[in-house]
Amino acid sequence: MRRAVALAAVLAMLALAMGVGAWASRGSNPTTAAPTRPTGKINPHVAAGAHDFVQFACAACHGSLGRGGASPYVPALSGIGKSLTVATLTRIITHGLGESKNPKRPFMPVWGPVISKTQVADLVAYIRAGLPQVQYATPAPIPGNQGPVVAGMAAYVHYGCINCHGPNGLGGVPNPQSPDKAIPPLSGQDFRKEFNTDAKILEFIRSGSVIGKAPITSMPHWGGIIPNWQLKALVAYLKTLK
Ligand code: HEC
Numbered sequence: 001m002r003r004a005v006a007l008a009a010v011l012a013m014l015a016l017a018m019g020v021g022a023w024a025s026r027g028s029n030p031t032t033a034a035p036t037r038p039t040g041k042i043n044p045h046v047a048a049g050a051h052d053f054v055q056f057a058c059a060a061c062h063g064s065l066g067r068g069g070a071s072p073y074v075p076a077l078s079g080i081g082k083s084l085t086v087a088t089l090t091r092i093i094t095h096g097l098g099e100s101k102n103p104k105r106p107f108m109p110v111w112g113p114v115i116s117k118t119q120v121a122d123l124v125a126y127i128r129a130g131l132p133q134v135q136y137a138t139p140a141p142i143p144g145n146q147g148p149v150v151a152g153m154a155a156y157v158h159y160g161c162i163n164c165h166g167p168n169g170l171g172g173v174p175n176p177q178s179p180d181k182a183i184p185p186l187s188g189q190d191f192r193k194e195f196n197t198d199a200k201i202l203e204f205i206r207s208g209s210v211i212g213k214a215p216i217t218s219m220p221h222w223g224g225i226i227p228n229w230q231l232k233a234l235v236a237y238l239k240t241l242k
């Protein structure tokens with residue numbers, strides 16, 4: 001009887017020690033600690049803008065942290081927060097810049113129908129703050145070693161196709177002033193019928209298609225932005241959709 005009590009006491013102490021150990025290591029090991037507590041101070045609008053900058057693939061065209069380098073036709077954004085006012089930046093993001101009927105190079109898309117006023121304001125706050133690095137605001141990686149479908153699926157998120165064409169290419173994202181009133185699906189019978197070869201799909205993504213002026217949003221020109229192997233991967237992925 002006494003031995004049983006002693007054993008229970010030892011076990012209880014052991015459990016307590018293990019618990020304390022786990023608690024202590026949580027604070028000291030940043031790789032396993034749950035990110036429940038803020039570690040540094042960052043303006044929430046600037047942080048949200050940094051995540052929007054990745055989600056809407058601004059980073060794919062303007063480079064990571066807006067530092068350029070993706071294409072000679074897309075300017076870096078570093079430093080422009082000092083020279084451009086809130087109103088000008090808001091107008092550029094909402095209405096786009098420099099699209100021509102037959103784009104031969106990347107143009108700044110019209111984002112008004114796709115990005116909310118709050119998100120545009122956050123993007124402006126982020127640009128005006130000098131596009132700082134923000135924790136977890138990093139583009140989804142595109143794996144090169146898991147086959148074209150997986151790469152295409154990742155590229156569909158990385159380049160923000162998903163924001164305009166919806167999850168699984170379902171389409172239907174409102175584009176109220178356009179003839180179809182919505183951004184088209186990239187799945188289903190009508191799409192398959194019109195885009196019945198890989199080459200047609202690939203060429204369309206590369207060239208883009210301008211269907212009207214702001215406030216209509218058009219299909220961006222991705223030639224020179226998305227490498228060839230990823231364009232092919234996007235096509236492979238689109239063909240797996242319903
Ligand atoms: C498909 C490529 C592409 C994407 C995606 C893109 N941009 Fe642009 N952006 C451009 C190009 C090209 C220009 C230059 C247009 C011109 O001057 O004719 C530009 C210009 C701009 C400018 C004006 C820069 C200046 O110096 O006047 C701002 C600001 C800007 N983009 C912000 C954004 C933001 C914010 C996003 C994401 C919501 C974004 N861009 C997404 C291609 C892109």
Ligand code: HEC
Nearest residue numbers: 109159160161164183184204205209211217218219220234
């Ligand atoms: C800013 C919104 C926007 C983004 C981002 C966007 N698209 Fe589009 N896309 C459109 C619009 C609008 C059309 C319709 C163009 C037309 O009818 O000429 C379109 C058309 C297409 C089409 C032809 C479908 C059809 O029925 O006309 C394909 C294929 C396509 N997009 C693929 C992509 C891929 C792949 C990506 C990502 C790399 C992408 N799009 C990103 C807006 C967008």
